Amino acid sequence: MRLKNKVCAITGAGRGIGRASAKLFAQEGAQVFILEFDGLSGKAAVEEIVQAGNQAIFVQCDVSNESSVKNAFEFIEKTAGTLHVIYNNASVYLGGKDGIITEIDSEIWHRVLSINLNSIYYCCHYGIPLLQKSGGGAIINTASSAGVIGIPKCDAYTATKGATIALTRSLASEYGRYGIRTNCIAPAAIATDMVKQSNPDSDDFDAFSFINLRTPLRRWGTPEEVAQLALFLASDDSTYLNGTVIAADGGITINGDLAKAQAVDHA
Numbered sequence: 269m270r271l272k273n274k275v276c277a278i279t280g281a282g283r284g285i286g287r288a289s290a291k292l293f294a295q296e297g298a299q300v301f302i303l304e305f306d307g308l309s310g311k312a313a314v315e316e317i318v319q320a321g322n323q324a325i326f327v328q329c330d331v332s333n334e335s336s337v338k339n340a341f342e343f344i345e346k347t348a349g350t351l352h353v354i355y356n357n358a359s360v361y362l363g364g365k366d367g368i369i370t371e372i373d374s375e376i377w378h379r380v381l382s383i384n385l386n387s388i389y390y391c392c393h394y395g396i397p398l399l400q401k402s403g404g405g406a407i408i409n410t411a412s413s414a415g416v417i418g419i420p421k422c423d424a425y426t427a428t429k430g431a432t433i434a435l436t437r438s439l440a441s442e443y444g445r446y447g448i449r450t451n452c453i454a455p456a457a458i459a460t461d462m463v464k465q466s467n468p469d470s471d472d473f474d475a476f477s478f479i480n481l482r483t484p485l486r487r488w489g490t491p492e493e494v495a496q497l498a499l500f501l502a503s504d505d506s507t508y509l510n511g512t513v514i515a516a517d518g519g520i521t522i523n524g525d526l527a528k529a530q531a532v533d534h535a
């Protein structure tokens with residue numbers, strides 16, 4: 269019960285990594301608030317958690333909308349009276365629409381920045397005062413390998429993920445004095461709907477051999493594996509970690525020349 273009596277807000281927890289984390293956090297004793305845009309998946313996540321005998325509450329929230337986020341944190345304060353963890357997980361990867369900077373449509377650019385980056389501003393702006401009132405807590409941000417190494421043809425997405433890492437460090441510098449630790453997870457190649465949707469030609473993960481080849485572990489990661497890392501960062505197991513960026517990517521981002529890795533496998 270590593271999160272016993274803790275109140276945690278997780279954005280985008282209707283599916284994927286967020287949902288796996290919500291289930292694990294609740295299993296570890298937390299009361300989890302699921303801040304999710306999609307009502308169907310958000311409610312289904314809550315139902316699954318409650319059926320397992322644990323605590324979760326669905327809060328319909330568009331993280332790219334300031335008043336929606338403000339209302340969500342007001343609701344959390346009214347309902348739970350406190351908050352210990354803010355897990356900024358929600359993002360979009362608009363495959364086929366995001367792209368190179370000279371071609372990307374300005375509406376797409378602003379939409380991606382709004383969902384992936386402005387959301388962190390809103391959630392921290394309205395959530396950090398609650399962490400301060402509770403005497404401290406943990407913020408977990410979500411970047412990507414795209415924030416750590418150069419990845420072409422998704423410039424809006426990479427811009428938000430690089431900014432997420434920079435913001436993690438400045439939040440860690442400023443709010444550490446209040447007992448608030450801010451850390452960041454940088455996933456890659458995790459088998460979720462986001463990855464399926466950005467590779468619409470196949471719904472078979474094994475078919476994406478390029479990922480298998482580029483990952484030193486030669487397999488996809490699971491949302492549950494990232495959830496374990498999030499649990500570590502949320503809990504008292506990581507009390508001296510502040511401002512870190514931890515890759516959850518099977519080693520992709522340390523792999524150097526990815527094209528060469530592929531060539532070697534084919535040899």
Ligand SMILES: NC(=O)c1ccc[n+]([C@@H]2O[C@H](COP(=O)([O-])OP(=O)(O)OC[C@H]3O[C@@H](n4cnc5c(N)ncnc54)[C@H](O)[C@@H]3O)[C@@H](O)[C@H]2O)c1
Pocket residue numbers: 279280281282283284285286303304305306309329330331332356357358359360383410411412413454455456457458459460461462463
């Ligand atoms: N899956 C990967 O390999 C991978 C790689 C790098 C980074 N990431 C990051 O990990 C995080 C989770 O990714 P995932 O693969 O689980 O994604 P996912 O698409 O499966 O889940 C994202 C969730 O966010 C929700 N969401 C989207 N827009 C929202 C909004 N405006 N307001 C509230 N909720 C919203 C979606 O409805 C969905 O439930 C994201 O930040 C993503 O960028 C994932």
